[in-house]
Amino acid sequence: MNSRKFDFFGNMKYFSIASLVIMLAGLVIGLIFGFANSSSINGQAYLYSILAIIISILVLLIYCAIRHGFYSAFAFLLSSFHNVALLISLVVLFRIPVESGLLMALCLTIALTAVFEFITLSKLTPEMKITESRKTTTNDLVVKSLKQLIIIGLSIVVVLVLGLLIGGVSILNFVRPALLGTIISLYCAIFITTEYWGLYVKEKRKKKIEKDETVFIEKESENGKEISTPENAKQDI
Amino acid sequence: MKKSRTIKNFIGILVICVILFIFAVVKFPLPASDNDYVGFLRAIPLGIEYKGGTTYNYDVLCNTTENSNSAEGIEAHALRIENLLQSSNFDAKVYSSANTIRVDIFDEYDAGDIAYLLNTDYSLSFKTEESLTAETKMSGTDIKNATGTSNNGTYGVYLEFTATGRTLFKELTSSVISASSSGGNVYIYIGESLFTPITVKEAIDQEGVFISGSMTNLKTAELYAAKINASRFDYEFSLNAKQVISQNQALVNLISSGILIITILILGFAWLIIKYKKLGLYISLGVLVTLLSQIILLQAVPVVLLTAPALIGSLLTFVFGILGTTFMLNKMNSEYNLGKKLFASVKFGYKKSFATMLDVFLVLLLASVVFYIFASTMARYFLISFIIGLVCYGLDVVVINLWFSKWYLNINSSKAELCGFKREESVNELA
Numbered sequence: 001m002n003s004r005k006f007d008f009f010g011n012m013k014y015f016s017i018a019s020l021v022i023m024l025a026g027l028v029i030g031l032i033f034g035f036a037n038s039s040s041i042n043g044q045a046y047l048y049s050i051l052a053i054i055i056s057i058l059v060l061l062i063y064c065a066i067r068h069g070f071y072s073a074f075a076f077l078l079s080s081f082h083n084v085a086l087l088i089s090l091v092v093l094f095r096i097p098v099e100s101g102l103l104m105a106l107c108l109t110i111a112l113t114a115v116f117e118f119i120t121l122s123k124l125t126p127e128m129k130i131t132e133s134r135k136t137t138t139n140d141l142v143v144k145s146l147k148q149l150i151i152i153g154l155s156i157v158v159v160l161v162l163g164l165l166i167g168g169v170s171i172l173n174f175v176r177p178a179l180l181g182t183i184i185s186l187y188c189a190i191f192i193t194t195e196y197w198g199l200y201v202k203e204k205r206k207k208k209i210e211k212d213e214t215v216f217i218e219k220e221s222e223n224g225k226e227i228s229t230p231e232n233a234k235q236d237i
Numbered sequence: 238m239k240k241s242r243t244i245k246n247f248i249g250i251l252v253i254c255v256i257l258f259i260f261a262v263v264k265f266p267l268p269a270s271d272n273d274y275v276g277f278l279r280a281i282p283l284g285i286e287y288k289g290g291t292t293y294n295y296d297v298l299c300n301t302t303e304n305s306n307s308a309e310g311i312e313a314h315a316l317r318i319e320n321l322l323q324s325s326n327f328d329a330k331v332y333s334s335a336n337t338i339r340v341d342i343f344d345e346y347d348a349g350d351i352a353y354l355l356n357t358d359y360s361l362s363f364k365t366e367e368s369l370t371a372e373t374k375m376s377g378t379d380i381k382n383a384t385g386t387s388n389n390g391t392y393g394v395y396l397e398f399t400a401t402g403r404t405l406f407k408e409l410t411s412s413v414i415s416a417s418s419s420g421g422n423v424y425i426y427i428g429e430s431l432f433t434p435i436t437v438k439e440a441i442d443q444e445g446v447f448i449s450g451s452m453t454n455l456k457t458a459e460l461y462a463a464k465i466n467a468s469r470f471d472y473e474f475s476l477n478a479k480q481v482i483s484q485n486q487a488l489v490n491l492i493s494s495g496i497l498i499i500t501i502l503i504l505g506f507a508w509l510i511i512k513y514k515k516l517g518l519y520i521s522l523g524v525l526v527t528l529l530s531q532i533i534l535l536q537a538v539p540v541v542l543l544t545a546p547a548l549i550g551s552l553l554t555f556v557f558g559i560l561g562t563t564f565m566l567n568k569m570n571s572e573y574n575l576g577k578k579l580f581a582s583v584k585f586g587y588k589k590s591f592a593t594m595l596d597v598f599l600v601l602l603l604a605s606v607v608f609y610i611f612a613s614t615m616a617r618y619f620l621i622s623f624i625i626g627l628v629c630y631g632l633d634v635v636v637i638n639l640w641f642s643k644w645y646l647n648i649n650s651s652k653a654e655l656c657g658f659k660r661e662e663s664v665n666e667l668a
Binding site: 045048049051052055056059060063067099100101103104106107108110111114115118119121122148151152155156159160162163166167171174175178 | 308334490493494496497500501545546548549550552553556559560563564590592593596597599600601603604605607608610611612613615616619620
């Protein structure tokens with residue numbers, strides 16, 4: 001994949017605006033027409049669904065924070081809210097009946113949001129630790145993780161589509177929102193959180209360079225030499 | 238020596254897999270018994286789309302304004318109706334949602350309208366005489382809640398009264414005592430059948446009473462509690478939709494799902510074997526072991542019902558398993574590409590991907606468990622299959638894969654091309 005063809009880093013705002021427009025449209029349509037087939041869901045079911053979403057996001061948020069720190073937890077929080085809101089908006093816009101299938105799809109969406117984040121992190125973390133890789137741009141780094149994300153996302157989509165083709169109408173109410181959820185998670189991981197990760201990489205590298213500089217200066221001082229800062233250190237951020 | 242022992246181990250595992258697979262699919266009469274042995278795969282309970290039968294959707298209509306929209310009432314009714322149908326010799330499952338109740342009757346293609354069964358008199362009445370025509374002193378609306386429980390090893394139902402109910406029960410027991418100083422009985426009827434007589438020796442003024450009787454286990458006690466709870470809500474059931482899934486249609490669903498499963502399994506195994514050659518082949522054996530464990534667990538866990546979404550959930554976990562394995566093998570390949578020897582590549586590749594894979598399977602599992610707690614019955618069938626699959630393939634990816642990879646290195650520790658690993662020509666092997 002040639003990373004120069006499309007600059008993922010720097011285009012988040014356009015995709016965020018697109019998401020926001022869909023969410024607003026979903027909100028307006030939802031307020032006017034409500035959910036499709038919402039008579040089969042009562043207040044308690046709505047309450048339980050909201051509780052399930054909030055608690056699962058909280059549990060995964062704590063997990064992210066413990067395992068990968070504040071940046072990761074914050075990224076998960078933002079992207080999971082984005083994904084859940086976008087999925088519900090699309091369910092409203094496409095008039096997909098609100099049934100138990102939507103809850104299953106929401107579960108899949110939230111879990112996939114975290115999965116995609118961990119896959120991206122697994123690609124980015126080693127790169128950030130290597131000082132030599134400063135020559136690669138943040139966009140290149142982000143692109144490196146995309147292949148894995150696309151393979152995972154597409155594999156799930158293929159299983160769901162095959163399930164839809166074979167399972168027919170009986171499975172439609174589960175597969176439709178699950179497909180939407182998977183695509184939304186993938187879309188968010190590729191087009192929206194990439195800029196966030198770009199900033200994250202930049203920040204980490206900056207800290208790494210500053211640390212390297214301090215160590216360099218300290219070493220030179222210890223040796224009684226004239227202190228000089230490596231000028232090229234900041235060039236390739 | 239190590240090599241031949243490893244080969245023997247692999248052959249042993251393969252033989253066990255074949256035996257397990259045979260025992261998973263066969264069905265034969267057990268000697269000296271009237272029962273049949275049913276293989277694990279056959280024993281997994283199937284949803285109505287694969288078994289055939291009739292699905293009824295009933296709208297729940299409330300006759301009073303009290304307790305008009307309560308999920309608790311509908312759930313209690315669902316349990317009552319399921320028991321009612323089963324005691325009428327129907328193989329039935331009842332699911333409750335907001336204002337509807339879904340009744341699945343398996344293997345029955347023309348059960349007719351069963352509303353008469355659902356609307357059978359379920360009212361609760363407390364009487365001082367053992368007669369249906371006797372005056373009702375208390376009813377279901379005087380009960381706040383009923384719970385199936387055990388008290389000192391005796392199973393029964395704890396009835397919690399409303400404020401009015403407490404006063405009425407006090408008056409009722411007082412009247413029994415005043416009629417006969419040695420005490421008497423209060424008769425509790427559910428519909429037209431006598432639930433139990435209560436022996437009263439003194440006037441009772443309590444928030445609730447524990448009633449024991451013919452309840453031999455907790456399940457029976459909970460069922461009676463559900464019947465009493467149902468009587469608190471005056472509901473009527475009106476047929477909204479009825480769908481018959483014929484035996485042929487169910488068979489078509491089963492065959493097409495079978496084709497889907499086989500296609501995905503073949504694609505998964507073929508991917509591993511083509512991309513990672515012999516190493517992929519041996520790792521596939523690990524995946525096969527996991528697949529068989531998944532089947533055994535699916536039939537062993539009592540809450541599993543293989544509906545179409547549950548089947549897709551199980552397949553998704555298989556895909557996660559294959560993707561996780563691929564991720565791990567790719568890491569090993571990357572390490573090999575850095576110039577490491579095959580053994581070191583496997584060791585470090587596994588080490589570097591372990592944390593990510595653990596993260597992936599744990600977050601999927603955590604989200605599923607949280608949703609399972611709050612989900613409706615239908616969603617739970619998907620989630621439980623998903624959880625079982627995640628546990629199986631999570632273990633496969635983070636534990637079994639390493640064992641099999643290391644075992645394979647006993648057979649081949651130098652020829653990386655047999656593992657499908659590639660290294661750029663410019664990279665020299667590290668000493």
